[in-house]
Amino acid sequence: MSCHLPLLATLHAQGLRRTPQRTVIVEQLCHNRGHLTAERVFRLASRHLPALNIATVYRTLETLRAAQVVTAFVTPDGLTEYELRRPEVRHHHLRCRRCGGEWVLPGPPVERLRSQIVNAHQFHPDLDHLVLTGLCAKCAGGATPRSTQAG
Amino acid sequence: MSCHLPLLATLHAQGLRRTPQRTVIVEQLCHNRGHLTAERVFRLASRHLPALNIATVYRTLETLRAAQVVTAFVTPDGLTEYELRRPEVRHHHLRCRRCGGEWVLPGPPVERLRSQIVNAHQFHPDLDHLVLTGLCAKCAGGATPRSTQAG
DNA sequence: ATCGTAGTTGCAAGGAGTCGCAACTACGAT
DNA sequence: ATCGTAGTTGCGACTCCTTGCAACTACGAT
Incomplete structure (x- = not known):
């Protein structure tokens, strides 16, 4: 059972759209556990959706963060990384x-x-x-x- | 007694130059205790040295950090801030x-x-x-x- | 004092991330 | 099924920060 479907449902429940771009991004987050930079998400996702735009990736990751689907954090190097949110595992x-x-x-x-x-x-x-x-x-x-x- | 002189001496002891740009930047760090972004350092310092270039500010702050004169840290917002290093006051x-x-x-x-x-x-x-x-x-x-x- | 040279600067170009806008489309209502 | 519309996208311009290079200069040797 794919993990992206319930996450997209979470978005939808908040009045947000389940676009192909968001779908493929969430899929990559599910397939590649651990921290991912926006650039890496972009590279992974654009293999499946070549017309994907980097600005959309940034916006989508921010949308996912605001929707509490994803955790975003700044490393001490100043890089922003993203990870699927698992609130029960702190x-x-x-x-x-x-x-x-x-x-x-x-x-x-x-x-x-x-x-x-x-x-x-x-x-x-x-x-x-x-x-x-x-x-x-x-x-x-x-x-x-x-x-x-x-x- | 100005605090910038011993700091510039620290640089010099490491084989680095005491340029007017570095002098004015270190002076501002001494005069404005607390955290300063590069942009703020630039604005403060360029009042005293109008031809100062922003790239020089960034480079100088990095040089000062590497020389352990300054502490640089990334805030959770992703901003880099600088502060005179006071190792005895953690x-x-x-x-x-x-x-x-x-x-x-x-x-x-x-x-x-x-x-x-x-x-x-x-x-x-x-x-x-x-x-x-x-x-x-x-x-x-x-x-x-x-x-x-x-x- | 002059000189040589390696450290440093200003500048313009470049990279990563952001923003505004016109065009597109997901999707609920019918 | 169609339609309307608000959410979303791609795109190009913009901002902040970085980088490479030619020109400049701090400073140690003489």
């Missing part, structure tokens, strides 16, 4: 700025930070999806990180 | 995405997160200077945040 990423390796950071440590911020400052931080760059153990001169590779 | 920012208000988050909670990541994953995250967006107490419908206003 996770973060550790990304090595030297080798590019990436690991999943499970939710609890960041949740503790969130709690501390809420309690001490009554501030509600957007901490659903963090990408933290740094150096992995190997590049920093040590052993392998212990968490799972990112997916 | 701090972070809470910025309200609705009202734009900004508060300082002192170091310890993030340090605890860092320790947890290092211990569990042998990953050394870049956590010297975080900007966390979210909703302040007022915009989220509560009382005022308790930490100091950002400076």
